[in-house]
Amino acid sequence: MIDLNEIKARGAVTLLEKYSGKNPYLKKLKSQLSNKGKVKLTDGQVKYINEFHDSEPLLINRVVPISTFLGESLKETHNLTFVPERILIQFILADQDKTYHVYGKLKQNQEKSGMYFLPKTQVLDDPYFTQCNVTVDWDKYAKLDNKGRTPYEHQKSGIEFLLCRDGAILADDMGLGKTYQSIVAALESEVKKVLIVCPSSMKITWQREIECFGEKSTIISGSRWPSYVHRFTIINFDILKNFHTIGKPTKDKLGNPNPHYRNLVDQGYELIIIDEAHKVKDHKSQRGQIVNELTLDYGIHKSWLLTGTPIANRPMDFYNLLKLIGAKVAHDWHFFAKRYCDAKRFYKKLKNGQTRQIWITKGASNLDELSVRTKNILLRRMKNEVLDMPDKTITTLYHDLSKRAVKEYEGLWDDYIEKRAEQGKRRIGELHRDIVELGLLRKFIAMESIPYTVELAQNAVEQGQKVVIFTTFTDELEEIADNFGKECVIHNGRMSMKDKQKSVDNFQNSPSVKVFVGNIMSAGVGITLTEGTVVIFNSFDWVPGNNEQAEDRCYRIGQDNNVSVYYQLFKNTVSIPMWYTIMNKMEVINQIIGGGGEDGERLKMLLDELEENGLSL
Numbered sequence: 001m002i003d004l005n006e007i008k009a010r011g012a013v014t015l016l017e018k019y020s021g022k023n024p025y026l027k028k029l030k031s032q033l034s035n036k037g038k039v040k041l042t043d044g045q046v047k048y049i050n051e052f053h054d055s056e057p058l059l060i061n062r063v064v065p066i067s068t069f070l071g072e073s074l075k076e077t078h079n080l081t082f083v084p085e086r087i088l089i090q091f092i093l094a095d096q097d098k099t100y101h102v103y104g105k106l107k108q109n110q111e112k113s114g115m116y117f118l119p120k121t122q123v124l125d126d127p128y129f130t131q132c133n134v135t136v137d138w139d140k141y142a143k144l145d146n147k148g149r150t151p152y153e154h155q156k157s158g159i160e161f162l163l164c165r166d167g168a169i170l171a172d173d174m175g176l177g178k179t180y181q182s183i184v185a186a187l188e189s190e191v192k193k194v195l196i197v198c199p200s201s202m203k204i205t206w207q208r209e210i211e212c213f214g215e216k217s218t219i220i221s222g223s224r225w226p227s228y229v230h231r232f233t234i235i236n237f238d239i240l241k242n243f244h245t246i247g248k249p250t251k252d253k254l255g256n257p258n259p260h261y262r263n264l265v266d267q268g269y270e271l272i273i274i275d276e277a278h279k280v281k282d283h284k285s286q287r288g289q290i291v292n293e294l295t296l297d298y299g300i301h302k303s304w305l306l307t308g309t310p311i312a313n314r315p316m317d318f319y320n321l322l323k324l325i326g327a328k329v330a331h332d333w334h335f336f337a338k339r340y341c342d343a344k345r346f347y348k349k350l351k352n353g354q355t356r357q358i359w360i361t362k363g364a365s366n367l368d369e370l371s372v373r374t375k376n377i378l379l380r381r382m383k384n385e386v387l388d389m390p391d392k393t394i395t396t397l398y399h400d401l402s403k404r405a406v407k408e409y410e411g412l413w414d415d416y417i418e419k420r421a422e423q424g425k426r427r428i429g430e431l432h433r434d435i436v437e438l439g440l441l442r443k444f445i446a447m448e449s450i451p452y453t454v455e456l457a458q459n460a461v462e463q464g465q466k467v468v469i470f471t472t473f474t475d476e477l478e479e480i481a482d483n484f485g486k487e488c489v490i491h492n493g494r495m496s497m498k499d500k501q502k503s504v505d506n507f508q509n510s511p512s513v514k515v516f517v518g519n520i521m522s523a524g525v526g527i528t529l530t531e532g533t534v535v536i537f538n539s540f541d542w543v544p545g546n547n548e549q550a551e552d553r554c555y556r557i558g559q560d561n562n563v564s565v566y567y568q569l570f571k572n573t574v575s576i577p578m579w580y581t582i583m584n585k586m587e588v589i590n591q592i593i594g595g596g597g598e599d600g601e602r603l604k605m606l607l608d609e610l611e612e613n614g615l616s617l
Contacts, residue, residue, distance in 0.1 A: 175556020
């Protein structure tokens with residue numbers, strides 16, 4: 001029987017014999033081979049030789065802090081008289097899955113540098129990061145800005161952060177001025193052409209912000225590329241496909257070339273700013289593939305991603321964002337999946353007899369390490385850290401279903417199947433039952449919430465406050481809006497960009513408009529509703545980031561009053577476990593991006609509330 005390990009070992013020895021590089025570890029192994037005529041290699045050494053025989057040591061020359069555990073381990077291994085707290089990494093010899101192999105010193109007066117294997121979990125900073133210092137004339141931008149704004153201190157450091165990086169994620173809390181920071185940074189960087197990709201509802205907002213500095217921009221709409229574009233080009237995610245064809249040119253069956261659009265490539269953009277960047281977290285989606293090609297294959301030199309929710313649900317959401325900015329931690333998908341997503345692999349036999357490999361990447365693992373490895377390419381500040389903001393109070397309201405509603409709630413599935421049968425539709429498969437039933441239950445609860453929402457909103461309006469109400473379903477949005485008539489404006493995905501902006505402007509500027517009712521996915525991002533001081537979720541989203549984004553349409557720079565946020569749950573319904581799941585997701589997210597412990601407190605409070613109300617999950 002062939003011994004594959006023996007074959008690999010022989011191959012490694014051959015590579016050692018031919019090695020002529022500068023890696024001191026490989027040179028040492030080669031010397032041992034030359035002196036003794038043979039060398040017995042461990043499995044780890046064989047793997048090391050095969051992976052790194054053709055790569056040279058990378059100059060780092062940076063002092064990096066290490067954990068106390070690693071310091072004590074190094075003291076014992078190298079017979080030191082002290083516990084090192086940091087290490088001077090002069091060269092990285094090998095970047096392995098779980099360790100850095102480095103050449104450097106453990107103390108300043110160390111005569112000779114040594115080689116050390118450092119577990120990545122115990123290295124408390126990114127060794128690749130290079131410090132950068134820039135000087136910006138802030139008075140210049142205060143004078144340029146026709147709104148007369150002077151940047152806050154956190155905005156100054158955010159602008160400097162972007163200027164020092166070709167690839168970066170600005171993940172500030174919602175409402176801290178990410179748009180403003182990126183525009184000033186783009187102007188200061190002096191790039192000639194900037195592509196801004198954002199949701200359609202935010203294109204006018206971007207254009208207005210750019211015009212504040214005396215710059216012109218071109219908004220791309222429809223399917224026709226304009227004959228001329230200004231320095232700033234603004235396009236929404238949904239129409240990227242009209243101006244960039246994924247992959248290489250193709251031909252139809254007759255040999256004629258299929259349409260192959262390259263408008264976005266041909267412009268020669270030097271900087272791409274992706275707003276609400278979590279919308280390209282799926283690298284397999286059409287928009288994800290297009291953005292990946294523009295940045296990775298066609299060489300837009302600078303990529304700045306803006307998002308208040310870089311991780312919507314789980315660590316895998318983070319992968320494509322990191323890849324887009326060239327982060328080393330995202331160099332290998334399989335490594336990222338196994339290391340940080342607790343990935344599981346299994347094989348599924350297909351009907352044609354072939355076997356398909358499937359990865360499950362919904363888990364989370366080694367989150368502290370991931371946080372360390374991304375801390376120099378991601379900047380996140382919370383409002384309570386950088387601004388003297390008014391308070392935001394989040395209240396969870398619990399309701400009971402009426403006897404009539406309980407009966408209807410329990411019979412929803414049977415009624416649904418009966419209606420399908422009457423319409424002559426096929427029976428629904430068991431695979432989709434849970435999804436359909438969950439949708440039915442959520443919509444039922446949303447409609448049952450409406451009277452409570454309307455009453456809560458009316459009380460706030462009577463007290464002189466403006467109210468923002470968020471919904472998930474069109475039916476609930478329309479029914480709520482009907483209750484307020486001309487005092488209300490709406491915002492949903494069916495509306496044109498201009499009509500959406502008109503609703504925002506009327507709510508912000510007209511004293512007669514008291515209520516804003518918006519769909520979470522449409523109105524939850526990119527708009528400012530600081531006239532509102534009460535936020536009511538008639539229904540909420542499965543993704544914690546979507547709810548947080550929506551909350552902070554009111555709670556952002558420009559808000560001078562306290563903001564009250566209300567979520568509504570119905571006892572003994574799907575809303576209780578749904579809310580608990582969201583709180584758990586938020587804890588995982590904050591462990592990675594360091595958003596503080598507020599969400600952990602919210603989870604504890606929820607559990608206490610459930611216990612007080614005699615509820616179970």
